[in-house]
Amino acid sequence: MTAMTTVLGTMAGMKLAVLRHSMSGQKAGLVATGGVLGLVLAGGTLFAAFQSGDLLAAAYAVWMLGWILGPVFSGGGDETLRPEYFTLLGLPPRRLAAGLLAGAFVGVAPAINLLALAGLVILGVRQSPAAALVALPAMLLQLAIFVLLSRVAVAALGIALRSRLGAIGTGLVNGAILAALGQVWVFAIALGQTGGITPEASAVLRYLPSGWGLAAVEGAGTGSWDRTGLALGAMVVLVALLLAAWAALLTRRASAARASARGRRPMTASTPSGAVVAKELRTWSRDLVRTHQLTFALAYGVFFAGAPLLLGLDVMLAWAGPVAVLMAAAMTAGVYAVDGTALWLTLMIPDAADVRGRQRAWLLVVGPPVVALALGLTAVTGGPWPPVLAVTAALLGGGAGIVPLISVYALVPGTDPHRRGGNPLRVSEDDGALTGMAYAVLALVALTGAPAAVVAVMYGWAGVAVGAATGVLCWWGFGLLAQRRLHGHGPELLQMMRTGKRPPSRQGxxxxxxxxxxxxxxxxxxxxxxxxxxxxxxxxxxxxxxxxxxxxxxxxxxxxxxxxxxxxxxxxxxxxxxxxxxxxxxxxxxxxxxxxxxxxx
Missing domain, CATH: 1.10.287 (Helix Hairpins)
Incomplete structure (x- = not known):
């Protein structure tokens, strides 16, 4: 027991010390922004506690989904204390998992989530003093469930990404769920049309792990102590099971994935740019993280645009292709960061037209499925043809130009692929900066489609020509800027990739x-x-x-x-x-x- 207590205290102290000394620069700004948004969401959750238990149950279900799916956008979640750091200590898996769990409770996100879970106390106070007392342990157990679900999801996803089928499956599931969260207004309107949360949906929300704490408080408020005991006991059992599952997954995470023994046709190319294209296409076919990213982008586009069908509206369905382009560009924003220190191979051959080759490969991978979505779903809905075609052409060119441009101008040092460890989603040591880059690419690529969209709405088919011209200009112009930046600042970029530190600004x-x-x-x-x-x-x-x-x-x-x-x-x-x-x-x-x-x- 003493050894376990020591491990828990040590890892929590380590996490606190790391956070205290790393809150600077862009990371501090992102943490502050996330904290403000989190406080707003927590305030909304507390407001729901004053309204009804059904709304509170729905809010906690959203919090649970956020904990599970958030790591997809944040490089595998918060791994300030990575399991690989402690492999040489010889700690038993369960003790290591418990220590990492103690460290996981230290941070802004758990503190904000604990504030949101204070809604249980509010609901309990509204019912009875006994319910308010039950809410206190229910809060802590609920937070432990959320954090452990997040850790287990990350570990399971890392193992799933070791197979192509797992990468595709997780991409489909994550894309569908995050698209549903992005279109939450559709579900809100649908619930409003049915008179609010139905009794069946209310029961389902309480059967979910996110609703067990609420069920315990409500049981105490009505005097159903058997329900309260069952809910609290189930939460304790689930925490123990998740901790055991995480310990087992950490053990599997430590084992290295075997390389594929399947034969590959030799790469052939007649030009330097063609060689880059062949290399990139081979990387897209082998790197399961990229497979997951592409599947996620396509699934997000389809489900995001298809969500209004629940209301009988198909106005967004034709826009699945453009939405998928935006998400694909955001997911592949660090196109040079994922190479790690292999960037030196590119710098040794300055005339290889590396940027142009990567642009062509990106279009060859992303373009066909996106165009198929745009044409097929626009045909299903019967239009609008000019805006969809114009925006799709502009966004494809904009994405092919902006992705390499921002990757070399705002390079985020990446982790070498062979050092990614057991979390394949973690491609950079500075996940906050990489997430910020993804959102920046999302906004910039969207802007490249704005002129074509305006012309298409006002003048019809003329917008398609504008979209094609915009796409070609973005592809050529941004690619040229990226190529010049890569050639002119290559040694600085490589030094940044090697050390993780940016060189001092040039004078003036x-x-x-x-x-x-x-x-x-x-x-x-x-x-x-x-x-x-x-x-x-x-x-x-x-x-x-x-x-x-x-x-x-x-x-x-x-x-x-x-x-x-x-x-x-x-x-x-x-x-x-x-x-x-x-x-x-x-x-x-x-x-x-x-x-x-x-x-x-």
């Missing part, structure tokens, strides 16, 4: 975010993370819906206001978003000017 150049004072680092990262919210959904998208006289209001603030205030609020949101982004640019520019003053004197 822009100051990077990690060179700013800590307070400015956090403010700048918050600006780049939050600016998209007022600019795109609350501003540009709301303005588009307003111009189209759409009846959809969803979560767009301006569309819920009286008619006279809608356009002013839309314009204000656009200006606010631009202002936030401008502040994010002005802060490093100000330090650039102040740094240049001593030189001038």
């Amino acid at each position: 150049g822009w100051v990077r975010i990690d060179e700013l004072p800590k307070r400015e680092q956090i403010i700048t990262a918050l600006c780049w993370s939050v600016g998209a919210i007022p600019l795109f959904p609350q501003g540009i998208v709301a303005g588009f819906l307003k111009a189209q006289d759409s009846e959809t209001r969803s979560w767009f603030l301006a569309l819920h206001l009286p008619e006279a205030f809608q356009w002013p609020v839309i314009v204000f949101m656009v200006l606010l978003g631009l202002g936030i982004y401008g502040l994010g640019l002005w802060i490093p520019y100000r330090h650039r000017r102040s740094a240049a003053v001593p030189e001038a004197s």
Whole structure:
């Protein structure tokens, strides 16, 4: 018992120390942004506790899905303490799992989730003092279930990604569930049409592990102590089972996956660019992480666009292809980061047209299934042909151009493929920066489709020509910039990949975010993370819906206001978003000017 207590305390202290010394730069800004958003969600959950138990059960089900599926977007989840670090200590698997679990409770996400679980206490206080007392252990057990489900899901996903069938299956499941979360308004409207949460759905929500704590509190409130005891006992048993499963999965994680013995046809190419294409296509066929990413993107596009069918609406179905392009670009944002230090092979052959080859390979992999989705589903719905074709062409070219461009201009040092360990999703030591890059690519690629979309809506088939021209220009222009950056700053990029540290800014150049004072680092990262919210959904998208006289209001603030205030609020949101982004640019520019003053004197 003493040894176990020592392990628990040591690992929790290690996690706290690592977090305390790593909260700087973009990571601090991302953590702060995630913390603010988490507090908003926790506040919404506490509000649901004042409404009804059914709403609270639904909210906790969403929290559980977030814990399980969040690691897909965050590089395999929070692994500040990686299991591989402790393999030489000879700790028994269950003791190692328990220690890592203690470390997992240290962080912003568990603290915010514990705040959200305080809704159990609120519900208990509303019922009886006994129910309020039962809510306290139920909170802790529920949090332990969420954290363990996340860890088991990550470990199981890592094992599943060792086979092609597992990579495809997990991509389909994750894409479908995250698309459902992205279209939660559809389910909210569907529930509203049926008069709220049905008794059957209410029962299902309480049978889920996320509803067991709620069932225990409600049992205590009604005097059904057998129900309370059964729910709490089931939670204790589930925690023990998940801990045992995690320990077993950690043991399997330590074993290395065997290389495929299947024969491969030799790669042949007549040009340097063709050799890069052949190499990239071979990588796409062998790397199961890329298989998972592509499957996820296609599944997300189909399920995201198909969700409104629950309401009898097929207006989004034709847009499955463009949505899949955006997600594929976001998932493959670190196209050079995943190479690790193998970048030196590219730098040794400067005339190999590496960027052009990667662009062609990306289009050959992503293009055919996306075009098939766009053509097939648009034919099913009967249109709209010009906007869909125009946007698809523009986004394919934009994705092929922006993915390598941002990968070399905002390179996030990646982990060498042979050092990824037991978590294949972890392709970078700085998962926060890689996640931020993915969201940036998502927004930038979406902007490349905006001109074609506007022309197609206004002038019909002329937009298709604009989309094709935009796609070609983005592919050629952004690719040229990426190629020049790769050739001009190749040694610096390789040094960054080897050491994980960015070289100092050149004299007179822009100051990077990690060179700013800590307070400015956090403010700048918050600006780049939050600016998209007022600019795109609350501003540009709301303005588009307003111009189209759409009846959809969803979560767009301006569309819920009286008619006279809608356009002013839309314009204000656009200006606010631009202002936030401008502040994010002005802060490093100000330090650039102040740094240049001593030189001038």
